[in-house]
Amino acid sequence: MKKILFLIITFSILSSCKQKNSDKKATNIESIKPETKRKSELKSLKSGPKIIYWQTDFDTIKNIQDIVIENEKHELILRTYSLNDSSIVSINGSTQGIYHDYASEIILLKHNDTILNQRITKNVFKDSLIEEFYELSVLTGIKYNGTHTNKLLFKGELNVPDTGWVIENKFEILFQTEDKNQINSWNYQDIGL
Numbered sequence: 001m002k003k004i005l006f007l008i009i010t011f012s013i014l015s016s017c018k019q020k021n022s023d024k025k026a027t028n029i030e031s032i033k034p035e036t037k038r039k040s041e042l043k044s045l046k047s048g049p050k051i052i053y054w055q056t057d058f059d060t061i062k063n064i065q066d067i068v069i070e071n072e073k074h075e076l077i078l079r080t081y082s083l084n085d086s087s088i089v090s091i092n093g094s095t096q097g098i099y100h101d102y103a104s105e106i107i108l109l110k111h112n113d114t115i116l117n118q119r120i121t122k123n124v125f126k127d128s129l130i131e132e133f134y135e136l137s138v139l140t141g142i143k144y145n146g147t148h149t150n151k152l153l154f155k156g157e158l159n160v161p162d163t164g165w166v167i168e169n170k171f172e173i174l175f176q177t178e179d180k181n182q183i184n185s186w187n188y189q190d191i192g193l
Contacts, residue, residue, distance in 0.1 A: 052097045054161070057082035061141065069147050074115070076152075077107040080141045083121075090136050090161070099161045104142045108152065108175060116175040122158055124183055125169060129158070133167065136160045150176035156185070164192045 060081040067076050080102060088099040101122065108116040122129075122139045129137070137158040145153040151172040159166040171185035 050095045052095060053086070054097075054099045056084050057100065058084075063144075065144065067144070067147065072110065075109040076144055077105070077109070078142060078144065079105040079107075080139075088136060088138065088161070092162075097162060099138065102139045102141075104139060106142070106152070106154075106173065116152070116173065116181070118173055118181055118183075120156075120183070124171075125156070125158065125185055125188075128169070128185055128188055129167065133158075133160065133165065137165075137167070145170065148172070150174055166191050 060079055063078040065076050067074050081104075082100045082102055084100050086098050087101050088097075090097040090099065104120045106116060106118045106120065107114065120139065120142065122134065122137055125139075126134055137160050140157050140159055142157070143155045145155050147153065151174055153170065153172050156169050156171055157166065158169075168189050168191045169185050170187045171183055174180055174182045174184075
């Protein structure tokens, strides 16, 4: 019993000595580091770009409206929300902006049955946009623009954050044929703000 107690006490003393030693080393290193660290931080602030991060956005813009298709009442729900993905990096002089892309959902209901549920991102329009605009833009929203036979018509708006570069387009989604969910777009215009 005495041997076990002796081993426990010895072990405790040795481990506390080791900890004190490592604490002294850490204190010595920390007392030297902050001054060097501050100088390197100031140097990087002077030479590097200023980085602006968009805040996380949990808001959803929602628009619900009743529309009539072939003399029957339908409910159209449009939702636009941030993906909070920090996927867009824009460098403008000494400023670097990191932004989030957006998505919109188009939901068409008839008597609470889902006729169409389509998620739209700027990727849908990639082939129609110039590469520089596509890489920096976000889909800021869509608006319902009417119905034509088996198509829902919309206006879309894409813009480059913190600039006046805005492009508007028109697009349609097929919802009653075997090509359901197919999207066609046209009439891209730089509308600027």
